[in-house]
Amino acid sequence: MPSLNLQLKDIPDEGLDLTRGIALSDLGLRGEEFTIQAPLDLTVQLLRVGKQARAQGSIYGSVFYECVRCLGKFEHRSNIAFTVLFQESEQDSQQHSNDTSQEVKETVQIERFSMVNGQLELGDMLREQLILMAPMNPLCTPDCLGLCQVCRSNRNVKKCGCQEMGMASPFSTLRQLINTHDSTINKPSL
Numbered sequence: 358m359p360s361l362n363l364q365l366k367d368i369p370d371e372g373l374d375l376t377r378g379i380a381l382s383d384l385g386l387r388g389e390e391f392t393i394q395a396p397l398d399l400t401v402q403l404l405r406v407g408k409q410a411r412a413q414g415s416i417y418g419s420v421f422y423e424c425v426r427c428l429g430k431f432e433h434r435s436n437i438a439f440t441v442l443f444q445e446s447e448q449d450s451q452q453h454s455n456d457t458s459q460e461v462k463e464t465v466q467i468e469r470f471s472m473v474n475g476q477l478e479l480g481d482m483l484r485e486q487l488i489l490m491a492p493m494n495p496l497c498t499p500d501c502l503g504l505c506q507v508c509r510s511n512r513n514v515k516k517c518g519c520q521e522m523g524m525a526s527p528f529s530t531l532r533q534l535i536n537t538h539d540s541t542i543n544k545p546s547l
């Protein structure tokens with residue numbers, strides 16, 4: 358299997374196409390942020406541009422997140438496209454000071470990653486893509502009912518007796534008010 362850590366000089370003039378599966382260990386992850394059950398499909402095209410390398414590709418596959426409401430694991434089909442420019446870290450800091458005008462003009466969002474001594478750490482870059490694309494508040498379904506505050510049972514699975522004891526009254530009162538209001542409006546005036 359081709360390595361995810363390669364050297365700039367390993368990229369031939371015509372570019373390098375890489376297709377392989379990626380596991381959590383390739384990304385340096387242990388399944389805390391999210392987990393996967395089968396390797397994700399990686400396709401990436403690497404191109405050497407002077408002393409920089411451009412990586413364009415996609416990551417595709419099933420990622421499992423934990424729902425913030427019911428804490429259940431759920432599957433999400435991810436399809437993440439990326440375009441990244443690898444450049445030497447010391448060159449990076451110099452360019453940032455006088456290159457700002459050019460950056461603003463760029464229409465396509467190209468991310469920059471640092472290389473050290475021509476070493477491209479693809480695994481680090483891919484990990485960042487996956488973490489960036491992960492939902493902030495993952496939900497198994499948009500209307501997940503979550504866990505019962507009282508008995509902690511999953512309300513999507515089991516209807517426990519203790520639910521909505523305190524919640525019901527203010528809402529039903531409000532609904533009654535709205536209904537009363539509506540009926541007065543709809544009342545024929547003649």
Ligand SMILES: [Zn+2]
Nearest residue numbers: 424427497501
């Ligand atoms: Zn849920």
Ligand SMILES: [Zn+2]
Nearest residue numbers: 505508517519
């Ligand atoms: Zn309950």
